[in-house]
Amino acid sequence: xxxxxxxxxxxxxxxxxxxxxxxxxxxxxxxxxxxxxxxxxxxxxxxxxxxxxxxxxxxxxxxxxxxxxxxxxxxxxxxxxxxxxxx
Ligand code: SF4
Numbered sequence: 140x141x142x143x144x145x146x147x148x149x150x151x152x153x154x155x156x157x158x159x160x161x162x163x164x165x166x167x168x169x170x171x172x173x174x175x176x177x178x179x180x181x182x183x184x185x186x187x188x189x190x191x192x193x194x195x196x197x198x199x200x201x202x203x204x205x206x207x208x209x210x211x212x213x214x215x216x217x218x219x220x221x222x223x224x225x226x
Pocket of ligand 1: 160161174175
């Protein structure tokens with residue numbers, strides 16, 4: 140699935156935006172710092188961004204996220220992925 144065309148209401152802008160916009164609307168065409176929070180219910184945005192970004196860029200994006208709840212979710216996903224790769 141290519142999620143770039145998916146749309147949702149942007150809580151920052153107040154109108155509909157496509158996921159493709161969210162991927163590049165940050166400073167220097169980086170992803171929006173809320174990209175995980177806004178899209179996790181629609182598709183596996185963590186895996187998608189991990190596949191699209193370098194490890195350093197993904198870590199930087201994860202660190203920019205403001206809500207501790209979603210940070211915990213990413214941490215849980217990483218822990219599950221680490222466990223799965225060890226099996
Ligand atoms: S990720 Fe950013 S630009 Fe995209 S909908 Fe959420 S707040 Fe808006």
